[in-house]
Amino acid sequence: AQSVAQPEDQVNVAEGNPLTVKCTYSVSGNPYLFWYVQYPNRGLQFLLKYITGDNLVKGSYGFEAEFNKSQTSFHLKKPSALVSDSALYFCAVRLTPRSNYQLIWGAGTKLIIKP
């Protein structure tokens, strides 16, 4: 079955330290990969996506993600964490081709940045 895994329910990082939120996927073909962030009681905000090209993708709020085809991973990273980065992060994969371009979602990772 095609799936997206975020192996960590929660990640704790001290402010100023680098952070990584992991995502691996199991899909056929060449997927398009997305990261979204959700703040409490809010909808999701788009962070970045990988379609093709450079494996390192830069996105909003200083986040970046590295696509690794051999490891089927798309980990989200930031060099220096801020307390305001604390939120719920979702990795998603869009299958191609599909008739409705549905996203397959990871379960989410709660990121807690401590001052």
Added chain:
Amino acid sequence: GAVVSQHPSWVICKSGTSVKIECRSLDFQATTMFWYRQFPKQSLMLMATSNEGSKATYEQGVEKDKFLINHASLTLSTLTVTSAHPEDSSFYICSASSGATSTDTQYFGPGTRLTVL
């Protein structure tokens, strides 16, 4: 750019009543809109996909007669929860995409918290 709004942001209703949630793309034309449901501390569950001017495509297990979706224009989709019951209480989120290609990003509304008493 790419702003999606939802109205209302929260609603409380009595069991048996119907509730309509609006989703609007404010600065782009949304060829495709998606409706999700999110339970506490869980990921999003896709309910249905709608394209402007056509019937929505519902995911398996989602009752189309209970969750009525209308995508009347390129900037507006509505979800009506009919004869709501307490188990319908949830966080409903819509998203919109401007194109019909799989590279298009989905932009999400802020969500609507529905509580059915």
